[in-house]
Amino acid sequence: MEDYKIITIIRLQHNRFFWRVGSAYKLILAFLLLVSVPIFGQTNHSIFNDLYSQIKEKNFFKAREIFGKAEKKLPMEYQYFTEAVLYNAFNKPKESNEKILKLESLKRVLPDSLMLKIWNIKEDNYMKQYDYAQAKKAVEFVLEKYNHLLTQDEKEDLMNNLKIWTALEAQPKQRVTITDNTRLKMERDVATLKNLKVSVGEQTMNFIFDTGANISTISATAAKNLKMKIIPAGIDVDAITGVSVKADLAICEKLTLGNVIVENAVFLVFADNALSFPQINYQINGILGFPVIEAMKEIQITQDDYFMVPNQETKINTQSNMAIDGLSPLIFIDGMHFTFDTGADRTMLYAPFYQKNKKDIDKQYKITKISMGGAGGKVERDGFNLSHTFNILGKKVVLKDVSVLKDRINKETVYGNIGQDVIRQFNKMTMNFDHMFIKFD
DSSP: OOSOBOOOOEEEETTEEEEOOBOSSSOOOOOOOOOOOOOOOTTOOHHHHHHHHHHHTTOHHHHHHHHHHHGGGSOHHHHHHHHHHHHHHTTOHHHHHHHHHHHHHTTOOOOHHHHHHHHHHHHHHHHHTTOHHHHHHHHHHHHHHSGGGOOHHHHHHHHHHHHHHHHHTTSOOOEEEEOSOEEEEOEEOTTOOEEEEEEETTEEEEEEEOTTOSSEEEEHHHHHHTTOEEEEEEEEEEETTSOEEEEEEEEEEEEEETTEEEEEEEEEEEOGGGGEEGGGTEEOOEEEOHHHHHTTSEEEEETTOEEEEOSSOOOOSSOOOEEEETTEEEEEETTEEEEEOTTOSSOEEOHHHHHHTHHHHHHHOOOEEEEEEETTEEEEEEEEEEEEEEEETTEEEEEEEEEEESSOSSOOOSSEEEOHHHHTTSSEEEEETTTTEEEEO
């Protein structure tokens, strides 16, 4: 087989979808458009400025640490603002909205830049609670009230979101029922991606399992064969290389994975050729993305490719090391925050990691070309291949020949993307979306 692999797939974050594919040995970067929110300076409150700078960098872990030490020193409106952000980041959307209600009840004026952030969080909270009608209202309010703060790209992205929530506003909420422990063997496909057997009615089909996929995805033919409810939406999905693809939505009334029953799951529907890769004679049927995976509360993946959903959640005695940026999992390692993508074959480190370790890297390693590819072509960037040791909840993880990009490509603030080369070093990985931790055994 040619040195080529699909690295799935759809990302929706801060109002924009991205479609990505990639090389077997170099992770593709799906850098996302960031909502631009100026740092707050009107009160000259240095603690809040320090805290909010961490929020802008998406380092919710350090923001949590700063807030824990300085909470009582902040005015009440900034306490509620920060709590709304942190509850959202640590996957507590209901609690986040409760803090927003308290903030609004104070009747104290915050800068528009911060209120824009709050309304973006509102949309995200409602989406995570499958309240599509309220998510729609949040977008409409932003477009009306804060239009003057939005760039043209941001306006277009919000209009795209408006299409999604309008299409879904009358649909029932997703619901997951776990009747017993589940243990399923995942099958590797021709692109070596892990697949789970999904049952819809009397039919079964292999779907790719990928926590890095921000929304579940399906081909038009598979959606038709599984008798999903298709909702025309005309959503714009952008490839990292600039290719734009139209997609619709589908509702799967009921699918089962072992002893897990998922009702009213939302799928993004692509034309078959958008999920086809003739270079390796490969067609993607579907992808189980984050909204379905997160709703199971806890999943476990073994080194020999078993997927498990326990009836009783695992407990840990340490602080959570996982957060969510929109619908992208983040992991906190050695004081740095990374995206965490089970669909990525290899870890890749980004420019912030290089800047943090610049002196040692420049001294020990020579610049080389890092190859990245996507729908529409491949590019090369300056970087390094090096060895590095991480410490994750007391476990040492040694990565050899890991790629580090020298320069930022699109304002990325995380230190890198953690992939399968970390996960494969352990017998079992646990992701808990209730207590928000990633644990390796």
